[in-house]
Amino acid sequence: MxxxxxxxxxxxxxxxxxxxxxxxxxxxxxxTFGTSINYNDFTLNGxxxxxxxxxxxxxYRLESEEDYNSKPVKFVxxxxxxxxxxEIFASNPTxxxxxxxxxxxxxxxxxxxxxxxIQKTSGDQIVxxxxxxxx
Numbered sequence: 001m002x003x004x005x006x007x008x009x010x011x012x013x014x015x016x017x018x019x020x021x022x023x024x025x026x027x028x029x030x031x032t033f034g035t036s037i038n039y040n041d042f043t044l045n046g047x048x049x050x051x052x053x054x055x056x057x058x059x060y061r062l063e064s065e066e067d068y069n070s071k072p073v074k075f076v077x078x079x080x081x082x083x084x085x086x087e088i089f090a091s092n093p094t095x096x097x098x099x100x101x102x103x104x105x106x107x108x109x110x111x112x113x114x115x116x117x118i119q120k121t122s123g124d125q126i127v128x129x130x131x132x133x134x135x
């Protein structure tokens with residue numbers, strides 16, 4: 001019985017140790033903002049949470065644990081807690097499938113809250129949320 005327990009324990013340790021990370025596990029659900037996009041390495045320039053209404057551009061970088069698989073990306077935006085806009089992007093131009101980047105313009109001062117979703121036939125799946133301020 002002692003050897004059986006040792007064999008089972010050793011087998012479990014070998015199985016757990018041999019598991020590989022999946023490609024998607026290197027990505028997290030995260031939404032960040034910046035002043036512009038660097039498409040060479042899919043990063044944001046001037047990453048921040050406060051921006052000037054002149055010029056008013058805010059770049060988004062949405063990273064998802066799940067591959068978008070050509071599903072639309074939707075941003076629901078509130079300004080000072082009130083519905084402001086809904087932006088839907090039907091195609092994902094980024095080749096990784098886990099990162100979506102775009103730039104939107106905001107001409108009004110205020111606090112903005114953004115919820116990002118992957119649109120699916122079974123219903124929208126939230127990926128991440130974030131906030132920024134326009135001065």
